Amino acid sequence: MTKQSSFYRDWLAQPRVDFLSGLVVGLALIPEAIGFSVVAGVPPEVGLYASVVIATIIAFTGGRVAMVSAATAATAVLMGPIVHRNGLGYLLAATVLMGVFQIIAGIFKLGRLMRFVSQSVMTGFVNALAILIFMAQLPQLIGVPYAVYGLIALGLLVIYGFPYITKAFPAPLVAIIVVTFVSYVLHLPVKHVAELGALPTGLPHFSIPHVPLTLGTFQLLAPLALALAAVGLLETMLTAQILDDMTDTPSNKSRECIGQGIANIGSALFGGMGGCAMIGQSVINVTSGGRGRLSTLVAGIFLLVLLVLLHGLLAIVPVAALTAVMIMVSINTFSWRSIPQLRTNPWPSSIVMVATVLTVVFTGDLSKGVAVGVLLSGIFFAGKVSRLVRVSSRLSEDGGTRRYLVEGQVFFASAGLLGEAVDVQETAVKRLEIDVSRAHFWDISAVGALDRIVMKARRHGLEVEITGLNQASETMVERFAAHRNGEALPSAH
Known part of the structure; x- marks a missing residue:
């Protein structure tokens, strides 16, 4: 115009x-x-x-x-x-x-x-x-x-x-x-x-x-x-x-x-x-x-x-x-x-609204009420999204390989669930395959969780393969993942 x-x-x-x-x-x-x-x-x-x-x-x-x-x-x-x-x-x-x-x-x-x-x-x-x-x-x-x-x-x-x-x-x-x-x-x-x-x-x-x-x-x-x-x-x-x-x-x-x-x-x-x-x-x-x-x-x-x-x-x-x-x-x-x-509203929404009102009334400051409301909204949202991460696994027929399938959004609030779901001390398992083709890594906390899994597995003598990283997630891993012997974390497709 x-x-x-x-x-x-x-x-x-x-x-x-x-x-x-x-x-x-x-x-x-x-x-x-x-x-x-x-x-x-x-x-x-x-x-x-x-x-x-x-x-x-x-x-x-x-x-x-x-x-x-x-x-x-x-x-x-x-x-x-x-x-x-x-x-x-x-x-x-x-x-x-x-x-x-x-x-x-x-x-x-x-x-x-x-x-x-x-x-x-x-x-x-x-x-x-x-x-x-x-x-x-x-x-x-x-x-x-x-x-x-x-x-x-x-x-x-x-x-x-x-x-x-x-x-x-x-x-x-x-x-x-x-x-x-x-x-x-x-x-x-x-x-x-x-x-x-x-x-x-x-x-x-x-x-x-x-x-x-x-x-x-x-x-x-x-x-x-x-x-x-x-x-x-x-x-x-x-x-x-x-x-x-x-x-x-x-x-x-x-x-x-x-x-x-x-x-x-x-x-x-x-x-x-x-x-x-x-x-x-x-x-x-x-x-x-x-x-x-x-x-x-x-x-x-x-x-x-x-x-x-x-x-x-x-x-x-x-x-x-x-x-x-x-x-x-x-x-x-x-x-x-x-x-x-x-x-009738979801209880997190009701808590956010009431907390905003109470903060303003007791402080007399509208900006503080909004800050509290936004902070609580972020916390509840992070908690909700973190529960959307699902990790399933199956053992190979020979019992030597454990394959994990990660689905959902991996970020600071859900990264801990990923680390807890992967068992690196399983007897008889010599190799781990972690398929992340249905997941997305959003931040360095997610990459850090992947780091810890790989490093811990290697300390226990396990071979680790990461498959299915999408382009954005692979970029995050290449930039921020820990290095060992000059090589980045595996990110093979």
């Missing part, structure tokens, strides 16, 4: 539909951007500016068209500690470093590592994220006036009831309007958004984070930045895969990693927090008809217009309205069908 046709497809194929879809997404970004700011412990303008900048930049730099990126819960839940300890400046610096790590990941095409993240890990990641979002709302539910509970209940009622009336407007936005109106008219004694911090009244301005440029600062920020980069890319790759399936179109994962890094650096330089792709808003965009980059660009620009014109109204929004929205996000994010599937 030529650059001209690619540009037309991404930007001009359906401008009217993309424009209208972007307007809907821009409206839907407001409540969650403010809510995620609360989760991160920063003023609302930090999340709002982040959503504007990230959505605008990613429209040009991203590798998955029609995907919406902004401030998200996945990254926000990791930010609170450093904001409380060191202040906003350190968070912005960590966001710049986060973007650098993501650009490096894109350059080295680390997005391909998503193929090693199993469905169980992804489900655990999503469920843990939902739990963390809900837990972040607990301070807004404990020790507050009774009116807060009433407003939250009203907000949830509107969120889940309004779609039955019409889906022309985002239900969360309608809920915020209704709850704000009721609170304002009744003069309810509840906390408002204005009490959380300054709201933006104009365009974001360029500013470099004010932190000491020292090795100590890097050592402080690097672990958080790496966690933010990993979690952000994980949710981004997951969202990209969902949109790939929904639209039956491919995406460039490496470009998306680089694009996310550029967008996050830009966000930090304009006073915004880090973010990533948003599953909910991306799905809203696609289901509203958005298919091009224009829809994402319009969402970012329209959000900025709303902030400049409506910042006065945003100030009187009750925090309870945002709490209702975030509770909705946590409920909708959680994979409820995964609970009954714990009994």
